[in-house]
Amino acid sequence: MRKIRIGLIGSGIIGKTHLDKYAEIGDAEIVAVCDLNEQELKKVAEQYQIPNTYTNYRDLLKRDDIDAVDVCLHNNLHAPITIDALRAGKHVYCEKPIAGSYIDGKEMLDTARECGKLLHVQLDFLYSQETRAAKSLIDNDKLGKLYHVRSTGYRRRGRPYVDGYGTKEFNQKKIASGGALFDMGVYRISQLLYLMNMPQVETISGKTYQEVEMDKTRRAISGFDVEELGLGFIRFTDGLTMDIMESWAIHLNSFEGSSIVGNKGGIRFPSYVNGVHTPFSYHTSLCDMDMDATFDLGAADYRRHQLQENEDSFASSQQHWIAALQGRVSLLPTAEVALQTLLISEGIYLSNHLNREVTVDEVISSSKSLALPV
Template identity: 65%
Template sequence: MRKIRIGIIGVGLIGKSHLHNYSSIPGAEIVAVCDINGEEAQRVAEKYDIPHVYTDFRELLKRDDIEAVDVCLHNNFHAPVTIAALEADKHVYCEKPIAGTYFDGKRMVDAANETGKHLHIQLATLYKKETKAAKTLIEEGKLGKIYHARSNGFRRRGRPFVDGYGTKAFTRKDTATGGALIDMGVYHIAQMLYLLDLPTPTRISGKVYQEMEMDPIRRQESGFDVEELALGFVKFEKGITLDIMEAWSVHLGGMEGSSIIGSLGGLRLPDFQKGGELTYHTTVCDIDMDSKFNLDAADYRWHTLRENADAYDSSQHHWIAALQGRVDLLPTAEIALKTMLISEGIYLSDARGEEVAVDELIEKSQSTSVLM
């Protein structure tokens, strides 16, 4: 397999996770890392035996021996760094969400189209066994005409920083734009959009909350000004609808996984945090039937019999395989852009207290990007 030479921009929590994943992917070669924290960048480079270290991403982009960069920064830094990388003739893999707003995400997609370079967004749920199985069942017509889907995400009490995990950058609009909807919801909404074959949204309504008790010292230190719970309802063209419930923190003992329903059958996916099984629900001979699948056995067969099955093992496996020319890149940038459009629509609907039209939302979306 052809070696893909990569530069990593940002070596915080996400950057370290990406580096760990690359270490097990044949063909991925990390040439350089960059972080404004030079000491940490040097420490990470030594751990992973990476030869070049930078504190200014612009200097990293000058290297002509780097084919692609991986942007592992907070949301509002995504657009300027990604666009600069694309214009420097690099392919770009960017951490989710695509950006802080639809406006900035659209700028990224436009830049990729203009430069002819690949833009890939980290959407981990697309590569799960249950997603691949659900996509197969839908394409084989087992659900019939699909008309509604539900996007669910649950944490009992898992707000970043204030509940012990992650940094305070996740909890402030100036770096993250939003909370649970942007941090976790992107995975589940994107998964539903992918399975629904990227329908076009027309109207969006929503409400966001921050109501649960919080350690007062952590609240003050974090500057926590984003939502812990987001609710939404989306109307698409051709009569399809999607409802959304995404919780960082909520007084419930659990929540069912996302689901899709059609005229001939329905699917319920496992809970993203706790796991579980993919189940199929239909009627046979006028008898209601609930069934499940042996996804481990299916996954084994896929990897044994299908060419390039490994290219769909993870977002990073897919990225490397696409750059090697083994598979076509999934439309993750387009999926992520529509996901951001829906998220921004929920925030605008909450602010106005009414349903919003997508055409108006696109017109009003503004940049929140910050240049490092």
């Protein structure tokens, strides 16, 4: 298989994470990197041995030897740069969330379709051993008819910048658009939507909070105006429901892992709290006895990689992307899943603003572009 030649736009924390992933993939070649920070750009290019550097992403897009562009920028920059890249004839891999607003994300997806290019969004949880196990159980009818899922994400005090890590831009609506829901909730919500086979949203009810005390100096510097706790309840047209609780900061010692329940069985996803790991588990009844089970996911993953063709293409988001560009596998509908995830998050914000349940049509009609000028 030929190598896939990639141009990276944004060499910050997330960009370096992507570069580390690509370094593990022999069929990926990073030929160019772009960033406004010339000092950081030079450092990254030297560290990762990237031959070409740019401070203007439009110059990078003019290259005719690049197959795909990887966009690693703040949320409200995703749409304009992704759209420009697609129109320049490049496939695009975009960091999560897909965009800062539903209307921006939809334009990205529509443009990809119009241009006949692939649009992939970083939803790393889709490639976990737990997601693969859950999908196998669901596909083999071990849960039966699904009817409710719960998305839970816990940090005791893990707000970017104000709690000691990350940059202040994560905390500003004008740049990030959202807080805990956009930063971490996107992983769990998208994971569950994927496993539910993308049911159509009908109504959304939600509430957001910013209540836990934070360092006053860092609050002032960061302009912190996003949620540290997001709550939601979603009804889907086929009777399925979802509830959401995503925390950057809360005075509790743990949350249980996310879950999926059906009329034949249920799944609990792992939780990692204060160094304590609760494993993936399956729950059902056998011979009128309630049963709780765990699995050797590592052994199952090993067998899949040894016995199934192209199994390496599902080992990570980047590996899946490269395999899809090579034509070895069909790209998972990550852009569609990411867009529906964004619709739910935006619905929670609208419900919080209006203090009532909202319909999916209300969310879509009220969505406004938050794309920053580039």
